[in-house]
Amino acid sequence: MALLTVDRVSKSFAGNRVLHEVSFDVRAGEVLALVGENGAGKSTVLSLITGMQAPDAGELRLDGEPLRAWSPLRARAAGISSVHQELSLNPHQTVAENVFLGQWPARRGLVLGRDLARRARPLLERVGLDVDPRTRAGRLSLGQQQLVELAKALVCAPRLLILDEATSALDDDQVQAVFRVVRELRAAGSSVVTVSHRMAELFAISDRLTVLKDGAVMATRDRAGTDHDDIVRLMIGRELSDLFPAKAAPTKAATAPALRARGLTVPGGCAGVDLELTPGRILGLGGLQGQGQRAVLRALFGLARHGGEIELAGRPAKLSSPREAIRARIAYVPEDRKVEGLHVAQSVRANLALTNLDTVAPARRLTTVDRNAEAGLVADLIDRMRIKAASPSQEARRLSGGNQQKVALARWLPSEPRVLLLAEPTRGIDVGTKREIYHLLRRLADDGVAVLVTSGDTMELVGLCDEVAVMYEGAVVERLAGGDLTEERLVRASVNPAVTHA
Numbered sequence: 001m002a003l004l005t006v007d008r009v010s011k012s013f014a015g016n017r018v019l020h021e022v023s024f025d026v027r028a029g030e031v032l033a034l035v036g037e038n039g040a041g042k043s044t045v046l047s048l049i050t051g052m053q054a055p056d057a058g059e060l061r062l063d064g065e066p067l068r069a070w071s072p073l074r075a076r077a078a079g080i081s082s083v084h085q086e087l088s089l090n091p092h093q094t095v096a097e098n099v100f101l102g103q104w105p106a107r108r109g110l111v112l113g114r115d116l117a118r119r120a121r122p123l124l125e126r127v128g129l130d131v132d133p134r135t136r137a138g139r140l141s142l143g144q145q146q147l148v149e150l151a152k153a154l155v156c157a158p159r160l161l162i163l164d165e166a167t168s169a170l171d172d173d174q175v176q177a178v179f180r181v182v183r184e185l186r187a188a189g190s191s192v193v194t195v196s197h198r199m200a201e202l203f204a205i206s207d208r209l210t211v212l213k214d215g216a217v218m219a220t221r222d223r224a225g226t227d228h229d230d231i232v233r234l235m236i237g238r239e240l241s242d243l244f245p246a247k248a249a250p251t252k253a254a255t256a257p258a259l260r261a262r263g264l265t266v267p268g269g270c271a272g273v274d275l276e277l278t279p280g281r282i283l284g285l286g287g288l289q290g291q292g293q294r295a296v297l298r299a300l301f302g303l304a305r306h307g308g309e310i311e312l313a314g315r316p317a318k319l320s321s322p323r324e325a326i327r328a329r330i331a332y333v334p335e336d337r338k339v340e341g342l343h344v345a346q347s348v349r350a351n352l353a354l355t356n357l358d359t360v361a362p363a364r365r366l367t368t369v370d371r372n373a374e375a376g377l378v379a380d381l382i383d384r385m386r387i388k389a390a391s392p393s394q395e396a397r398r399l400s401g402g403n404q405q406k407v408a409l410a411r412w413l414p415s416e417p418r419v420l421l422l423a424e425p426t427r428g429i430d431v432g433t434k435r436e437i438y439h440l441l442r443r444l445a446d447d448g449v450a451v452l453v454t455s456g457d458t459m460e461l462v463g464l465c466d467e468v469a470v471m472y473e474g475a476v477v478e479r480l481a482g483g484d485l486t487e488e489r490l491v492r493a494s495v496n497p498a499v500t501h502a
């Protein structure tokens with residue numbers, strides 16, 4: 001029998017229909033993947049299951065019993081745990097406190113920090129997280145925070161675990177840790193519903209896949225009876241060819257670098273990194289998560305105090321603030337769009353126009369912003385990046401996760417950067433749009449932009465980049481290009497740099 005049944009469920013927001021008679025069920029002891037483009041309605045369905053929102057029509061049943069007056073509290077009491085797409089940790093509390101938030105093991109009404117830490121350890125171990133439970137959550141990388149969220153979801157030994165993009169900030173090693181947890185749960189008879197835009201992961205872990213498109217179920221397939229192309233076709237309604245564009249011709253390497261860094265060092269981040277960013281080429285920064293990739297990007301955008309020498313187009317340069325970086329036509333798409341990349345409380349229009357004042361207000365006088373030029377620019381960006389918004393005045397926080405990411409990237413395009421720094425540019429982005437972003441980055445490179453990209457997705461680095469510098473403990477330990485740039489070489493260099501030459 002089904003553990004959970006979603007029966008002809010519909011949901012609208014302000015007259016905008018997001019789910020239309022969605023039906024599927026989750027069997028006991030299975031892993032079901034929910035797949036679909038950005039804005040297809042995946043997170044919305046999950047929010048109905050976890051009691052965060054109520055359906056307008058239709059019914060959900062758990063063990064055959066209709067869910068009535070459903071709420072997050074009741075969902076948890078019924079053994080439904082979830083890891084949300086947006087992180088929810090309190091950065092000022094410790095990892096242990098976050099894990100047990102709302103479910104503290106209190107003794108005589110008193111919670112002992114030591115006690116919490118001791119209890120958190122086995123959970124952290126289970127999710128493969130090697131951090132001190134007394135560390136403040138805000139000090140962890142995004143990926144580590146995602147794993148803390150998972151540990152938190154495991155406290156109550158769930159019958160149904162919901163993972164919404166729970167691996168989006170994880171590197172390969174960490175993904176394996178999540179898979180171990182999922183397999184353990186399944187073996188114990190629990191069920192898992194998972195959402196991810198990393199198709200390879202879905203095929204590795206799920207038993208069945210349900211495809212949503214524009215808020216409706218297109219099909220549910222057994223994994224054995226389907227393949228990548230079939231699912232993509234159902235998702236986007238067409239074939240998807242050439243996920244990755246052709247790479248730069250090797251002759252282009254002769255171009256003078258747009259940016260050269262020698263001995264780039266950020267205390268606590270990276271040490272002695274040499275890099276050359278060349279017009280026409282896409283350089284990747286690989287390696288396990290948190291090996292200094294972020295420090296390199298932040299230093300080059302003037303966000304992190306750094307030592308070492310930087311040259312821009314052959315001239316010594318100082319990049320001590322983002323203002324200087326922007327003036328040098330360096331653009332940066334950060335990893336955490338909510339903190340650095342987006343103004344979530346503002347409209348899509350405002351976000352797309354903010355960095356683009358040159359285009360919409362040539363005199364740099366805000367009062368004279370040319371509304372027509374702005375509207376045209378915004379419409380063009382929404383169209384080019386296929387941003388799914390109810391209207392340009394929709395608040396950015398009301399967009400689906402992937403569409404927020406698209407806005408964070410799109411807002412830099414009109415400024416015509418010379419150097420483009422991107423952290424995890426396709427995190428949470430659907431496969432059709434991923435293809436567009438890859439081709440867009442290649443077109444920008446062809447037009448003379450020097451691109452530097454970090455990614456935890458090995459396939460993406462191999463498919464997209466002309467060269468990948470692998471980082472380990474703050475240093476570049478290997479450079480792979482041409483025939484040497486394979487997933488296997490990249491993974492080996494990342495986990496154990498010492499043996500890559502063996």
Ligand SMILES: Nc1ncnc2c1ncn2[C@@H]1O[C@H](COP(=O)(O)OP(=O)(O)OP(=O)(O)O)[C@@H](O)[C@H]1O
Pocket residue numbers: 013014018036037038039040041042043044045085388389390398399400401402403428430
């Ligand atoms: N609270 C809300 N108010 C208005 N619109 C909303 C709200 N929540 C979701 N939407 C809209 O519903 C649609 C579906 O969003 P949802 O978050 O379910 O998509 P998704 O499939 O999870 O996409 P992604 O892969 O990008 O996370 C989007 O167009 C989004 O803008």
Ligand SMILES: [Mg+2]
Pocket residue numbers: 042043044085164400401402
């Ligand atoms: Mg979502």
